Amino acid sequence: xxxDRVAVVINGNAKDVTRELVDVLxxxxxxxxxxxxxxxxxxxxxxREIVARGYQTVLTGGGDGTFSQMVTAVVRGCxxxxxxxxxxxxxxxxxxxxxxxxxxxxxxxxGVVADLGRLRREGGHRDLRLLxxxxxxxxxxxxxxxxxxxxxxxxxxxxxxxxxxxxxxxxGRFSYFVAIAGRTLPEVLVRSxxxxxxxxxxxxxxxxxxxxxxxxxxxxxxxxxFEGLARAVxxxxxxxxxxxxRIFPFADDREDRFNLRVVNLESAxxxxxxxxxxxxxxxxxxxxDFLVDDVRIESDEILPVQIGGDAAGxxxxxxxxxxxxxIAVVDFYAPPRV
Numbered sequence: 001x002x003x004d005r006v007a008v009v010i011n012g013n014a015k016d017v018t019r020e021l022v023d024v025l026x027x028x029x030x031x032x033x034x035x036x037x038x039x040x041x042x043x044x045x046x047x048r049e050i051v052a053r054g055y056q057t058v059l060t061g062g063g064d065g066t067f068s069q070m071v072t073a074v075v076r077g078c079x080x081x082x083x084x085x086x087x088x089x090x091x092x093x094x095x096x097x098x099x100x101x102x103x104x105x106x107x108x109x110x111g112v113v114a115d116l117g118r119l120r121r122e123g124g125h126r127d128l129r130l131l132x133x134x135x136x137x138x139x140x141x142x143x144x145x146x147x148x149x150x151x152x153x154x155x156x157x158x159x160x161x162x163x164x165x166x167x168x169x170x171x172g173r174f175s176y177f178v179a180i181a182g183r184t185l186p187e188v189l190v191r192s193x194x195x196x197x198x199x200x201x202x203x204x205x206x207x208x209x210x211x212x213x214x215x216x217x218x219x220x221x222x223x224x225x226f227e228g229l230a231r232a233v234x235x236x237x238x239x240x241x242x243x244x245x246r247i248f249p250f251a252d253d254r255e256d257r258f259n260l261r262v263v264n265l266e267s268a269x270x271x272x273x274x275x276x277x278x279x280x281x282x283x284x285x286x287x288x289d290f291l292v293d294d295v296r297i298e299s300d301e302i303l304p305v306q307i308g309g310d311a312a313g314x315x316x317x318x319x320x321x322x323x324x325x326x327i328a329v330v331d332f333y334a335p336p337r338v
Contacts, residue, residue, distance in 0.1 A: 005033050007055040008091070009046055009070050011062025012038040037062075040069065047073030051081065057330065061091035068138040068308030071130070071327065075137060087125050089330030127326035129237045131258060134318055137327075138308030140241060140248070141320060143297050144194060144232030145184065145263065147304035151311055152179040152187075185267040193229035195300040198260065200225055202294025202321060206257075210283040212250045214291070225290055226262050233297050235260040235320055239280065246280030250289055257291035258322055264288075294321035 008029050025034055035050075037043040043066075050058055051074060058074060060067045067090050078085045133141040156179040204218035205225055219225050226233075234247065237258040241247035251259040264286040265277075276282035298317045305312040 006057045007033050007050050008059045009035045011066040012036045051077035056086050058086050059089040064308045065310035072137045087328035125328050126331040128329045129326050130323045132323045133307045133320045136307050139238045140236035141307040142234035143303050143305050146232045146234050147306035149184040150306045152184050196230045197227040197298045198225040199296045205292040208289040230262050230264050232263040245278045249280035257293050260290040260292050262288040
């Protein structure tokens with residue numbers, strides 16, 4: 001059994017994962033506790049090994065998508081075997097890293113090593129609510145233009161990685177900027193809005209006003225929260241989307257609800273108000289916020305989907321709910337254990 005040891009799972013494809021870093025981590029972490037995954041199948045096999053060994057703490061390095069995939073696989077494995085779930089944590093080694101802004105994980109190799117050192121000495125933690133989106137546990141997801149932007153980012157990143165002078169910038173903000181400015185915004189200009197509807201499948205939902213307070217009557221189970229033309233429907237249990245952008249300003253308002261946002265912004269809105277959008281302070285009738293715990297999002301056309309920052313194909317309908325049980329997560333902001 002490995003109950004006093006920490007398993008570290010690194011995405012070998014993440015932008016900050018180098019041979020040098022893997023060697024350093026291998027020296028810090030007990031032999032056999034460092035896992036490097038380069039595919040979904042490798043990740044599933046690693047998760048099975050982690051469950052079998054009984055680790056109490058599992059850290060992932062490689063971004064929000066890596067975290068979501070590993071948490072989902074480990075939690076499912078523990079549920080099947082009726083075992084207690086470990087606590088999870090994040091090392092900031094991928095792209096975006098929305099959860100790192102919530103949990104206080106540091107940037108760059110020195111910060112990652114320091115986080116590991118602090119975890120071994122102290123290891124504060126907290127509970128975190130996740131979403132279950134089509135069977136995957138994740139902090140956030142979306143349908144429409146945000147998933148389109150993610151697809152464009154992946155395409156630009158792959159192209160930039162082939163240009164030697166740009167390769168070092170290819171998996172970070174540079175590729176996001178190029179993708180959004182050069183691909184997504186121009187496509188939004190010519191792409192028609194999708195007709196979408198959001199149906200409440202759970203407890204009472206609430207439409208929010210500009211200050212985050214509920215407006216109007218509660219929306220009951222089976223009723224429609226929204227129906228009309230939209231660019232995207234995004235939703236999250238944490239305020240951040242990536243790179244510190246506070247896209248979901250009301251995600252922390254209630255522990256038993258998550259923030260769903262209907263987005264109908266045009267390219268000009270984004271260009272003129274990008275700073276306010278980034279900070280989460282932009283208010284407009286083109287952004288409609290709800291607090292919900294279980295919804296179905298439907299569209300008259302097939303739209304791209306992203307779950308936890310990873311492309312998840314296309315669909316006309318997806319289900320998202322607040323996962324019933326919170327997971328324990330390493331919180332580098334939390335006071336040390338005593």
